[in-house]
Amino acid sequence: MAEEKEQQELQQEEGKGGKKKLIIILIPVLLLILGGGGFAAYKFLFASKNEEKPAEKVTKEVKNVEEHGVELEVGTFIANLADKDADRYIKVTIVMEVQDEKVKEEATKRMPQIKDSINTLLFTKTSEDLKSPEGIERLKEEIIRRVNAILPTGGVKDVYFTEFIIQTS
Numbered sequence: 529m530a531e532e533k534e535q536q537e538l539q540q541e542e543g544k545g546g547k548k549k550l551i552i553i554l555i556p557v558l559l560l561i562l563g564g565g566g567f568a569a570y571k572f573l574f575a576s577k578n579e580e581k582p583a584e585k586v587t588k589e590v591k592n593v594e595e596h597g598v599e600l601e602v603g604t605f606i607a608n609l610a611d612k613d614a615d616r617y618i619k620v621t622i623v624m625e626v627q628d629e630k631v632k633e634e635a636t637k638r639m640p641q642i643k644d645s646i647n648t649l650l651f652t653k654t655s656e657d658l659k660s661p662e663g664i665e666r667l668k669e670e671i672i673r674r675v676n677a678i679l680p681t682g683g684v685k686d687v688y689f690t691e692f693i694i695q696t697s
Contacts, residue, residue, distance in 0.1 A: 597625045597685050598632050602642065604691065607650035609658075614696050616655050621691035622646065624675065624684050631683030638678055645674045655694050664689070 602622040609616045626632050635642060649670055657663050668687040676682035 597627050598629055600624045600626055600632050600635055602639070602646070605643075605646060605650055607647055609653055609655055609694070610651065611654050611656075616694060616696050618650055618653070618658065619691065619693040619695070620650070620689055622671070623688045623690055625686040625688065627683040627685060631679065631681065634679055634681070634683075635675070641678050642675050645678060646671055649674060658694060664692070 600623065602624055604619065604621040606617060606619045609618055624635070626635060649667075653667065658667060668689075671687045672684050675684045
């Protein structure tokens with residue numbers, strides 16, 4: 529009987545040691561699983577939103593580059609402004625963006641008409657009209673309308689001022 533008691537005690541000690549080993553192994557494994565799950569949840573829920581925005585921005589920039597038309601240099605204009613209180617003049621260099629080469633050729637053929645129309649428009653403006661960014665945008669829109677009216681198919685997409693000076697003489 530003494531031997532049986534010793535064997536039972538040995539088995540109990542081995543059982544306790546086995547449970548301790550199992551606990552020692554399971555705790556780090558569970559911590560790794562929980563940590564990995566938490567990291568994956570963070571990346572999925574929070575980081576994916578931040579990563580999409582730069583990709584959308586790049587897509588929009590590429591789209592804008594693809595839509596750019598053909599540039600046509602119109603020239604430099606110097607005109608007296610319609611101010612009554614002082615003599616002021618404007619010096620502006622204009623580049624137009626047109627749809628394609630066909631529109632560019634047509635605009636080149638009609639350049640005297642285009643330049644006359646722009647000069648006539650500039651003579652009607654005052655320095656107050658052109659003082660603000662909104663005023664400059666209105667001038668661009670008016671130039672686009674006038675030039676598109678001259679061209680049979682229209683086709684002017686935008687106007688760029690590469691030089692813009694208003695001066696009092």
